Amino acid sequence: MRYVVLVLLAMTSTQVFAAEKLLGFDEDGSTAQRALESRFDQHISADEQTEWLRRLSARPHHVGSSAGKANAKYIADLLKSWGYDVEIAEYQVLLPTPETRELELLSPGHYTAGLEEDSLSEDPSTSVRDELLPPYNAFSTDGEVEGELVFVNYGIPEDYETLKRYGISVEGKIAIAKYGKSWRGIKPKLAGENGAIATIIYSDPGDDGYAAGDVYPVGPFKHESAVQRGSVMDMPTYPGDVLTPGIGATRNAKRLAIDDAPTITKIPVLPISERDALPLLSAMGGAVAPLEWRGALPITYHMGPGPARVRMKLKFNWQTVTAYNVIARLEGNEFPGQWVIRGNHHDGWNHGAADPVSGLVAMLAEAKAVATLARAGQRPARTIIYAAWDAEEPGLIGSTEWAEDHADELKQHAVAYLNTDGNSRGFVSIGGSHTLERFFDEIISDVDDPQTGVSLKERRKAALTVNADNDKEKQEAARDTLRLYPMGSGSDYTPFLQHLGIASANFGFSGEGESGSYHTLYDTFEHYTTWRDPGLRYGVTLSQLAGRATLRLANAPLLPFEFSGFADNVAMYVDELESLANSMRDDTTTRNQQIADGLYKLALDPTKPLRPPEKQEPVPYFNFAPLKNALLRLQEAAAGYDEALAGNGRPSGTVNELLYTSERLMTRKEGLSGRPWYKHHIYAPGFYTGYGVKTIPGVREAIEQRNYAEVGPQIEIAASVLQQVAERIESLTSMIAIGDN
């Protein structure tokens, strides 16, 4: 009975929304657009996506492989057959592949690491191993080293603080780190900065193996032999081809020498399985690792150094391979110079069923439906570009090279970039430019969850509400509209958003299709359709979600950007920065005083190696006024724009161009300090988190890294960026208001 009531409620709510005007459309336009979307939905087939998934994940298809090239051609042919202008944009990129991988425990005892993943009779795909790249970390440097192990937990900055308190240095040692908590490339970067001679990264069963759930093939989690491959290039410095920063890796591009490429690691790195890690970790001694460092292997975790002594030898084939980006264009019939770009990569580390093919097939279904509608007379107003990127896995290479190669056109023409990168099951998750926040909120109200029949928005809100554990989470759950998460890095939106200042978004479903297959041999069709999204129901939903985003951006008379959501999020970031400085100041003062008073010495067990922390430089007060004044102006400007929108103003000619280029004003030519490739001053991947975002990154990282002298200048820069955006909004408001009269 309760269920019936719910369904009725859901229908009512959909009807209410259906009657509502869409951002950027008038009432008639909204009705027409929604009708178009209903027809669009009818062209989305789960069976078709399943068939593509089976085909495109049949073989390992990393960049440079024959299956990768064949997949690109297959995708291009499909898109051509539907009526797109298709180009395969080729780039010549450096891709190291392993020649020698050796790892052995020399003492105590002896163990030679197998470094291979098992084929499983239950999953035939795992026996399809032609051209399979063995487990490795792309852009590790070559090297042969021998040394004692030091266990560094996740190998992130706070772990090195802890090691220091134990009096343990990785200098001249081999760091062994768990996968997780940061992008993997941070681990060798920090280990190297701290003097380690090599890094081993292993998957602890506490994170995604038996302690997380049943392992493959009984359940979805990580098999004991499974190894997470992945790039360790220094992407927070710049992504893409390591030899051609800032320019397209065309055949004749000017290249760095390999030895000069700053994004190749300084020390060799090798990923290993739980099975290979166990003998190494078991052989370690030294202090027992702190409780929060321990994983789920059946051992007592020790930090070393040693006595476990290992030898590791890595040699790579530093070859140049061709990356094949499939670029399909459907010219807009009204504003052909305004481009909506929609992408998902096609290369996988192995079979790549989940990553990336599950997202790719949803995009293909979307592209086919869009083309079908166009052929039936409903061609989009703006130009739509579908991109299937190559070489995302080794470092966002295909998308970055294309974006760098076409930087000027893109800055002029690109309205937005919409990214997916695989899919799963569960709750909608959307990150992106906050000028698109209200836009996506409308879309998730209009798309239904396939498992429960309510809107994506309603299901998401139910989960947030039920799972809210503290006041902050309860407040978030009570927020009327979706909050987009701010984007760091980890997929192909990075060159568009953070290098070119193109408003971007990234979305998919997650929360109910967990697995440990990521970047392993076990990311197969069988695994995906059994454990992640059986029947590809969320594949269909992803097409519906992404298709609406693409089509609304392509057809809206007034582009659906909006600034109150942006201002609201920026206000939160500014608050966070001030709180961060305040709490760091309080904590530093308190801790310094406690150290001075000898309290740590009294509180610590004198028989154990843990020492008091070292005093830190006190945190001064910073002048946040410029940032807060700029924020005030931004908030007022955003409110003014909302009012103008409510006045039913019609856009004059250049309004749309000024709208979609407003994101460009969040970038500065000089980029972030120390990494000029990253030009966006609101969103960046953290220099020491990798994928993890830092909002208002110039200010935030200066505070976090205790570069106090940098904070003031960075506040000025961020303030000037917000001022520019506010000025643009003010212009837009007056143009729309004029149009209204």
Add this chain to the structure above:
Amino acid sequence: MRYVVLVLLAMTSTQVFAAEKLLGFDEDGSTAQRALESRFDQHISADEQTEWLRRLSARPHHVGSSAGKANAKYIADLLKSWGYDVEIAEYQVLLPTPETRELELLSPGHYTAGLEEDSLSEDPSTSVRDELLPPYNAFSTDGEVEGELVFVNYGIPEDYETLKRYGISVEGKIAIAKYGKSWRGIKPKLAGENGAIATIIYSDPGDDGYAAGDVYPVGPFKHESAVQRGSVMDMPTYPGDVLTPGIGATRNAKRLAIDDAPTITKIPVLPISERDALPLLSAMGGAVAPLEWRGALPITYHMGPGPARVRMKLKFNWQTVTAYNVIARLEGNEFPGQWVIRGNHHDGWNHGAADPVSGLVAMLAEAKAVATLARAGQRPARTIIYAAWDAEEPGLIGSTEWAEDHADELKQHAVAYLNTDGNSRGFVSIGGSHTLERFFDEIISDVDDPQTGVSLKERRKAALTVNADNDKEKQEAARDTLRLYPMGSGSDYTPFLQHLGIASANFGFSGEGESGSYHTLYDTFEHYTTWRDPGLRYGVTLSQLAGRATLRLANAPLLPFEFSGFADNVAMYVDELESLANSMRDDTTTRNQQIADGLYKLALDPTKPLRPPEKQEPVPYFNFAPLKNALLRLQEAAAGYDEALAGNGRPSGTVNELLYTSERLMTRKEGLSGRPWYKHHIYAPGFYTGYGVKTIPGVREAIEQRNYAEVGPQIEIAASVLQQVAERIESLTSMIAIGDN
């Protein structure tokens, strides 16, 4: 350099304290008492304690064993030799010991549990196995059962809530629970109440095995074969001999039939090791256990039921054995009718070096020093009774029978009961009646920590300060005086405090001598002196601490009870009760609404077994006014007494008796509802936590167990108890004030 400064500071602070007046003494008396304590310290020898520890833990010495009897005699002889009047008080108590213990996995696969602990060549004591009781839970009923396993996590009430949400029942099944989070007897009690036919309790390495640290003999933690023995009698109903509730188990006491004894478990219970648990848990299926349920065995934890099917057979020898309490008396030379009782049990489950002998030898050293001083002319003013209890392990039996046997005299004469029960290394920890809070605060200011040289109080405060993680902990750390923790159960203070209303305390050192040896074969001299308190430096400190408590209580002209600390803690409990009711009300309302709105259904994965919770009866508002009015009066009375004390009033004749019997006013003849043996209305062990305390238990448990109709009447009872105490304090104040003039 910093170290030197610290030492100087510490010396200064001791000098300052040394000049301060002690509670209950005038200035001259304080100086004399401190001089006595300095002489006392000179008689405490670590070597002597070590020798006693070696001797008393040489063999397994549970109640009923020949070593237990020999130890009692040895202790009695020592005490006699020092000049005490010594009696061995014998009680005839029921002690089941195992005849048959069988446990096998029938399917899938087959495994016969070994149920034995390994002797280790590194620790010769582990090969001394004469009369060794094999691993078992005392007061499990007999039985032979066969059934499927259900994993119930720690087997506490919230775990059964979770099981319900998974649709899993233990009805007709065998519950397998982890040790920890509650007193062990709660596990079979709840399993039985929920229909289980048996309970297995195992030690998960995540709690005190390899995941906690290196295992014995490499480190202190639990060996894979180690099994925690222990009683599962229903102590929250009543402790002591199961056949003689409320009366001493003398030879001719009227006894219940075994079948009528309510504190014997309803279903058979067996404790097993990690090694024996692994094959059982590995064979389980069903839903994957929630993340927070999982232990550290290298498996995916499943909840069942089954398919693992086991057979368990337990048969006990329900014999009557003699418990030998050693009672040593030193008659006071001024107030012989006022008794200070100091106890530690002597029986151990095995060799029992840590539990209880480490505490016992500190008490023996204290007793020897006290007697030596008495012989040298410094006989205590009040009578001191040293008690070495037998049969504590199976259920506080020795102390309970003695307390019940001597109830009337004790109520009349007992000033306070001071308990220890083993020792370790680290920080001072003191629980007890809050009328003794300021008293203990003075003592820990006067005793130095042996590792750091600062006072116990200073070291404790340093740890609280440095480890404070949230506002509440920071506030606690900043509190000027020690806070005593309120006592639940778990050692021999229970009959004195909670049955007879005698102000009690329990103390020792902990935090730096963790181990997994508790109640296993590995609780040996070797383990204790290697891993817990090498050199027994904290054994000496415990003697200094306990000796001061005993001697100050014995000698203070005005007994050092005080009521502001009591009122302050009661105020906190009253606040907690109101907050508890409010947060339960808010949570219930919110959750019921979320269930009604169908949010749980939407938030949960429809492919997984976890269901929405069931609605609960809304929590009404309760009238806390009577309790708060009584508290007000208590606070005023306490402040009045403080003022009178400050006036240097001299006690009139009966003041001391009215002081030490003030704790009696916290009890009521009727006891707590459903368990009349427990008569104290401020402190009780939780009915569903076992050892864990419930303060103002009548009210708190009525709220927690949602017996809403009981809350009001219980508030009235608690209020009347506080009123009586307040009235007593008011009388005391006026008597002292009169004495002053």
